[in-house]
Amino acid sequence: MDWNTLTSIGLKMLGINIAFVVVLMIVAYTVLAERRVLALMQGRLGPNRAGYGGILQPFADLLKFIFKEEIVPDKATKFIYILAPFIAIVGALMSIIVYPFGPDVNLPLIGTVRLVAAQFDVSLLYVLAITSIGVYGIALAGWSSNNKYSLMGGLRASAQLISYELSLGLSLVGVVLMSGTLDLFQIVEQQSGWYGMQWNLFKLPFPQIIGFIVYMISAIAETNRVPFDLPEAETELVAGFHTEYSALKFALFFMAEYVNMFTVSMLATTLFLGGWNGPFVEQFPVLGVFYFLGKVIFFLFLYIWLRGTLPRFRFDQLMNFGWKFLLPVAILNVVLTATIHFVAMLF
Amino acid sequence: MTTLLFVLLAGLAIGSAIALVVQRNPLYSAISLIGVFIALAGLYLTLAAPFLAAIQIIVYAGAIMVLVVFVIMLLNVEEEERKPLRMGYLTVIAILLAAILFGEAGFILYFIGNSPLEPLSPNAVGNASNVGLTASIGTGLFTTYLLPFEITSVLLLMAIVGAMTLARRVGLRPTDLVIPGAQTLTRQTLDPKAIGDATEVESSTTAEAARVLGLEGVPRRREE
Numbered sequence: 001m002d003w004n005t006l007t008s009i010g011l012k013m014l015g016i017n018i019a020f021v022v023v024l025m026i027v028a029y030t031v032l033a034e035r036r037v038l039a040l041m042q043g044r045l046g047p048n049r050a051g052y053g054g055i056l057q058p059f060a061d062l063l064k065f066i067f068k069e070e071i072v073p074d075k076a077t078k079f080i081y082i083l084a085p086f087i088a089i090v091g092a093l094m095s096i097i098v099y100p101f102g103p104d105v106n107l108p109l110i111g112t113v114r115l116v117a118a119q120f121d122v123s124l125l126y127v128l129a130i131t132s133i134g135v136y137g138i139a140l141a142g143w144s145s146n147n148k149y150s151l152m153g154g155l156r157a158s159a160q161l162i163s164y165e166l167s168l169g170l171s172l173v174g175v176v177l178m179s180g181t182l183d184l185f186q187i188v189e190q191q192s193g194w195y196g197m198q199w200n201l202f203k204l205p206f207p208q209i210i211g212f213i214v215y216m217i218s219a220i221a222e223t224n225r226v227p228f229d230l231p232e233a234e235t236e237l238v239a240g241f242h243t244e245y246s247a248l249k250f251a252l253f254f255m256a257e258y259v260n261m262f263t264v265s266m267l268a269t270t271l272f273l274g275g276w277n278g279p280f281v282e283q284f285p286v287l288g289v290f291y292f293l294g295k296v297i298f299f300l301f302l303y304i305w306l307r308g309t310l311p312r313f314r315f316d317q318l319m320n321f322g323w324k325f326l327l328p329v330a331i332l333n334v335v336l337t338a339t340i341h342f343v344a345m346l347f
Numbered sequence: 348m349t350t351l352l353f354v355l356l357a358g359l360a361i362g363s364a365i366a367l368v369v370q371r372n373p374l375y376s377a378i379s380l381i382g383v384f385i386a387l388a389g390l391y392l393t394l395a396a397p398f399l400a401a402i403q404i405i406v407y408a409g410a411i412m413v414l415v416v417f418v419i420m421l422l423n424v425e426e427e428e429r430k431p432l433r434m435g436y437l438t439v440i441a442i443l444l445a446a447i448l449f450g451e452a453g454f455i456l457y458f459i460g461n462s463p464l465e466p467l468s469p470n471a472v473g474n475a476s477n478v479g480l481t482a483s484i485g486t487g488l489f490t491t492y493l494l495p496f497e498i499t500s501v502l503l504l505m506a507i508v509g510a511m512t513l514a515r516r517v518g519l520r521p522t523d524l525v526i527p528g529a530q531t532l533t534r535q536t537l538d539p540k541a542i543g544d545a546t547e548v549e550s551s552t553t554a555e556a557a558r559v560l561g562l563e564g565v566p567r568r569r570e571e
Contacts, residue, residue, distance in 0.1 A: 080378070121480055125401035129388075132409025136381070139413070143374065143420045151420065158417045162410065182481055 011110065016097055016117045023096055026293070026300075027258045028058035034304045041308035068247035073145060076244065080144035085245065085252035088137025092259035095130045098123035099266045100185045102276045102288035115276075115289065116185050124182040127267060128169060131222070135161045137256065138224075138231060138241050145244035153240025156315065157231035160221060163322040164228075168218035170330035174211040174337040175200050175271045188275030196281050199274035205344035210333040212272045214326055216302075219264040221322070223257065225303055227310040230318060265299030266292075352393050360386035374419050377412060384408040396479030 032047070032054060039046030050056040072078060102115035120126070135158055142154015178200060179187045191199050200208045221228040232240030242253045269275055273295050276288030313321070363382030370376045384407045391400035488496045 080374070120397060122397045122401045125398065125405065129401050129404035129409060132405055132413070135409070135413055136378075136416070139416055139420065140378075143416075155417065155420060158413055158420075162413050162417075165410070 011113070012117065015113075015115075019096055019101065019117055020093065023093075023259065023262060024255075026297070027255065027262055028062075030258055030261070030300050031061070031254075032057050033300070034307070037301070037304045038308050041305075062251070065248055065251040070249070071244075071246045073147070073244050075146040077144040077146065080140050081244075082249070084137050084141035084144060085249045085256070086137075087140065088134060088256040089252045089259070091130055091134030091137060092256040092263065095127045095263050096259075096266075098126055098184055099263075099270060100188050100275055101292055103189075103281065103285045105285040105288075114185075119183065119185045122182045123184045124172065124176065124187075124271075127184075127263070128165075128172075131260075131263075132165060134256070134260065137253075141245065141253070142231075142241035145241075147244050149237045149239075150241050150243045153231045153237050153243070156237075157224065157241060160224070160228065160230060160318060160322075163319060164218040164221040164326070167214055167322060167326040167330045168222055170327070170334055171211045171214035171218060172271060173330075173334045174206070174208050177334070177337050177341055178203065178206070178208070184270050184275075188270055188277065191274040192277050192281070196274065196277040196279050199272065199277065201272045201274075206337050206340040208272060208333075208337070210329065211337070212268070214330045214333065215268060215272065217326060218322075219268065220303070220306065221318070223260045223264055223303075225257075225261065226307040227313050228318060229312060230315055233312060261300060261303055262296065265296045265303075268299055269295040349393055353390070356386045356389040356393070360390070374416065377416050377419055380415075381408050381412050384412065391479075394479065398479060398481045398484050 035057075036046040036048075036054065046054065047057045048054040050060045072081060097117040098119070100114075100116040100119075104112050104114050107113055138157040138161075139154045142150045142152070142157065145151075175187065176182060179190050181187060181190075187200075191203065194202075201212055224231050230240075231237075232242065234240075237243070242250055245253060269292060276292040278287065278291035281288045281291065360383050363379045363386060367376045367379035367383065370379060384403060388400040388403040388408075391397075391403060
């Protein structure tokens with residue numbers, strides 16, 4: 001191997017590490033933001049003692065998780081019980097590498113760098129594949145704990161995830177039809193017209209508004225968040241699938257949930273909101289990173305907002321809504337997009 | 348590098364497949380099968396077929412195996428007990444079939460070893476470098492292979508219709524179907540003796556549905 005290959009591999013590694021650290025830090029502060037914003041919405045203060053305004057709270061929480069006692073229930077299926085949190089966190093983290101954080105930027109000393117860790121032909125399908133593996137973490141955690149509440153949580157999670165995965169996948173088909181590629185970087189590049197405002201959400205001939213709404217609803221269901229948080233409904237199931245988990249293993253599940261929120265928001269940003277596109281990105285490419293993270297943080301705020309606003313669904317409502325409303329609407333969106341796209345190509 | 352990857356992935360696939368057969372706990376078997384699928388996806392990647400690899404994981408590991416794990420969890424299947432074989436002569440047949448399979452594999456290896464590989468012309472439809480890409484698979488499915496593709500779709504549709512017919516024929520009682528909350532169901536869904544009767548029945552509770560249908564105190568069919 002010559003020097004150039006080695007440097008490019010080293011740069012890739014560095015890039016992946018930076019992406020992971022940035023994502024994990026944002027995730028840690030999402031937890032803090034959730035507690036503070038939720039408290040604000042409910043007329044409380046929230047955690048504000050560790051550091052200025054609670055700024056060190058995530059690290060205090062992490063230390064607490066590390067020093068708590070690890071408990072493995074006697075009747076648990078040990079191997080799967082320990083494996084499950086790892087599947088959950090790996091499934092959540094692995095999809096980060098394909099998201100374009102920004103356009104090609106000129107960095108001093110290094111040269112032109114494309115701000116995406118891995119770019120390949122089927123990166124959208126890769127994201128869907130990795131997400132669908134993450135289900136096992138929750139399902140197996142529920143089963144291996146040997147606890148009825150956990151099992152119920154695991155069952156609910158798998159039923160919910162396979163139901164909403166369909167409408168999630170179908171809601172993305174519209175965007176794929178319009179862009180004609182599964183490569184996330186190219187999909188973002190195609191949305192750069194209109195001074196960086198030609199997002200798929202507004203793009204002619206058929207703005208993907210229906211697809212976006214269906215995607216957001218199914219994404220919230222996929223990440224098990226309010227109002228679709230039935231797998232861990234604390235009023236019915238104690239804590240659902242992670243009832244028997246303590247210390248760092250619980251922290252892994254907790255982190256996986258927030259990383260999933262983050263990646264789902266990144267996908268929404270990339271596909272519907274133009275990724276790093278925005279005004280003046282052509283002149284100042286570095287601005288793209290801020291646009292991208294800003295849009296993602298908007299979605300994270302949306303999650304917290306929803307949690308402060310909506311009550312939980314009942315399970316039959318959840319299933320009826322997914323299969324009888326969301327799925328037909330997603331299919332309708334695919335048919336409409338295909339037809340209008342075809343007609344527009346004729347003229 | 349490619350050889351190393353192949354050996355790793357093939358080893359993982361074969362190891363998981365052996366674990367799948369040997370394990371006595373059905374859930375462990377299911378997890379081993381997921382391992383097989385993931386290893387196969389990796390092998391597709393080394394063959395420059397990224398689309399196939401992604402679909403392999405989405406469909407098999409992500410959808411079908413989730414359903415299998417779901418059913419195993421729901422039924423709480425016990426560990427399988429070792430029983431003496433009922434039909435001993437099957438062992439002989441199995442050994443014979445395995446011998447034929449290994450013979451075929453050996454023949455193919457011998458055949459490939461003796462015939463020189465001819466490189467495909469770069470303009471051929473089946474050019475190895477882009478045959479696995481999404482665009483070429485899509486073009487193939489909707490032009491050259493349209494008929495087989497449509498026939499497969501009809502086959503899948505038939506399977507769905509068949510599953511629905513089977514589920515219908517069991518005959519469900521209000522206790523099976525009615526969930527709290529106002530809803531409208533047809534009479535034939537609730538009463539197995541009234542197949543073909545599509546009169547709508549309004550019900551908001553189990554007891555109410557049973558009363559409307561005049562089925563109070565009637566046991567469920569499975570208990571009959």
